[in-house]
Amino acid sequence: MSELSVDHLxxxxxxxxxxxxxxxxxxxxxxxxxxxxxxxxPSLRDITIANMFFENxxxxxxxxxxAEKRLSADVVNFxxxxxxxxxxxxxxxxxxxxxxMKVDMVVMRHPNPGAGVFLSRHVNASIVNxxxxxxxHPTQALxxxxxxxxxxxxxxGKNVVIVGDILHSRVALSNIxxxxxxxxxxxxxxxxxxxxxxxxxxxxxxxxxxxxxxxxCDVANMxxxxxxxxxxxxxxxxxxxxxxxxxNKKILDSLDKEITIMHPGPINRGVExxxxxxxxxxxxxxxxxxxxxxxxxxxxxxxxxxIKQ
Amino acid sequence: MSQKVLLSSxxxxxxxxxxxxxxxxxxxxxxxxxLIGIQPRGVFLAERLSKILKEDYKVxxxxxxxxxxxxYRDDFRRGEKPLEANKTNINFLVEDKKVVFIxxxxxxxxxxxxxxxxxxxxxxxxxxxxxxxxxRRFSRHLPIQPDxxxxxxxxxxxxxxxxxxxxxxxxxxxxxVNN
Numbered sequence: 297m298s299e300l301s302v303d304h305l306x307x308x309x310x311x312x313x314x315x316x317x318x319x320x321x322x323x324x325x326x327x328x329x330x331x332x333x334x335x336x337x338p339s340l341r342d343i344t345i346a347n348m349f350f351e352n353x354x355x356x357x358x359x360x361x362x363a364e365k366r367l368s369a370d371v372v373n374f375x376x377x378x379x380x381x382x383x384x385x386x387x388x389x390x391x392x393x394x395x396x397m398k399v400d401m402v403v404m405r406h407p408n409p410g411a412g413v414f415l416s417r418h419v420n421a422s423i424v425n426x427x428x429x430x431x432x433h434p435t436q437a438l439x440x441x442x443x444x445x446x447x448x449x450x451x452x453g454k455n456v457v458i459v460g461d462i463l464h465s466r467v468a469l470s471n472i473x474x475x476x477x478x479x480x481x482x483x484x485x486x487x488x489x490x491x492x493x494x495x496x497x498x499x500x501x502x503x504x505x506x507x508x509x510x511x512x513c514d515v516a517n518m519x520x521x522x523x524x525x526x527x528x529x530x531x532x533x534x535x536x537x538x539x540x541x542x543x544n545k546k547i548l549d550s551l552d553k554e555i556t557i558m559h560p561g562p563i564n565r566g567v568e569x570x571x572x573x574x575x576x577x578x579x580x581x582x583x584x585x586x587x588x589x590x591x592x593x594x595x596x597x598x599x600x601x602x603i604k605q
Numbered sequence: 606m607s608q609k610v611l612l613s614s615x616x617x618x619x620x621x622x623x624x625x626x627x628x629x630x631x632x633x634x635x636x637x638x639x640l641i642g643i644q645p646r647g648v649f650l651a652e653r654l655s656k657i658l659k660e661d662y663k664v665x666x667x668x669x670x671x672x673x674x675x676x677y678r679d680d681f682r683r684g685e686k687p688l689e690a691n692k693t694n695i696n697f698l699v700e701d702k703k704v705v706f707i708x709x710x711x712x713x714x715x716x717x718x719x720x721x722x723x724x725x726x727x728x729x730x731x732x733x734x735x736x737x738x739x740x741r742r743f744s745r746h747l748p749i750q751p752d753x754x755x756x757x758x759x760x761x762x763x764x765x766x767x768x769x770x771x772x773x774x775x776x777x778x779x780x781x782v783n784n
Contacts, residue, residue, distance in 0.1 A: 325690040334726040337676035601687045
């Protein structure tokens with residue numbers, strides 16, 4: 297297979313296993329490219345990409361923008377706070393206005409779940425979902441799996457636990473889809489109030505004891521508690537959350553194996569993981585960030601190759 | 606489809622030795638020279654030449670790298686099939702080095718044009734030469750000529766030159782294929 301089965305990256309849900317493998321193989325080449333003295337290839341000289349962020353982001357936006365620039369695409373940036381959205385313009389109008397300036401691809405982050413799917417049906421451009429509310433964040437899940445593959449050789453057959461706020465996490469949902477598709481075993485762990493009722497229908501197990509989860513897993517993906525998305529109190533205090541679901545050096549050292557620690561960022565140091573864990577050899581948090589650029593280059597390159605001249 | 610043999614295994618053997626000797630004539634001990642095989646099919650020729658230089662002509666150290674040109678090609682989004690990348694493996698800087706590009710067939714010259722751009726990502730070479738086993742003259746789209754050539758061929762556009770290598774295809778042979 298040398299071509300993606302989709303024209304947009306709206307979610308992992310819409311991908312096939314072969315798509316993921318193709319993205320990873322392409323990302324391998326781009327990882328080599330971004331480690332050269334000159335980290336740029338001219339492939340996308342005639343492609344223009346709009347980064348439309350209707351929600352705050354630093355890391356993802358920077359990572360996408362770097363990926364686009366390393367591929368020589370022309371990039372325009374848009375953030376909702378400084379735009380006509382504040383004046384009442386609809387999403388389709390906003391995007392169509394940008395597209396009439398001859399933009400080929402839109403990378404969009406939006407607070408509403410399904411915003412990417414909606415857009416892909418109404419506008420004529422390749423859409424990359426950079427996070428839609430609590431729904432999906434496909435490139436994050438791809439770079440997480442890519443980082444597991446890099447550290448452990450393969451994703452299939454590995455035990456991965458996702459710890460924390462599963463309810464509000466698009467990273468968790470995309471990761472579950474991606475990991476299951478590649479044949480990994482997945483558990484979720486966190487306070488019961490932050491685990492959706494029907495999560496087991498996705499083929500994952502629920503574990504409420506952090507220690508048991510860590511003893512079972514090869515990889516622990518630690519999520520941030522998303523206070524900004526919480527309308528009510530889901531647990532009594534941050535201190536209690538940390539006591540039950542925070543990972544520290546002591547608990548890691550007491551396991552009889554060395555597990556890999558991941559975190560999609562931004563880290564709340566001392567809440568979900570302590571500083572000594574975040575900065576330890578076991579953590580591949582900064583590898584995830586580096587791989588993010590290579591994986592996003594692969595996604596953009598593969599989608600762009602399907603845009604007709 | 607018909608095909609005729611352009612070069613037999615024995616002829617290839619002789620030509621490779623001649624090309625190796627021509628390289629030595631210009632580069633002596635290869636101290637400041639690097640060989641770059643162009644992916645995918647130039648790699649076999651590059652490996653073969655480097656082996657001959659080391660084993661038969663006692664050249665001590667020949668730096669050898671592989672360069673993939675996929676992301677530098679000028680036909681992205683233009684072909685029927687998507688472009689598939691190969692591995693680039695150049696673990697040295699080419700800054701101020703003499704670079705020899707090695708590819709099996711020189712046809713339109715577009716691959717070499719892409720390679721000239723691609724190699725700049727690894728530094729500024731002092732000079733670049735081109736070695737090809739088969740030079741299809743009269744079919745160039747760009748002003749690019751080889752410095753070392755195995756055999757010159759007059760082939761028309763419908764014809765295809767197929768280079769097979771023992772380590773990959775089971776035998777050393779060059780065919781001219783007519784569709």
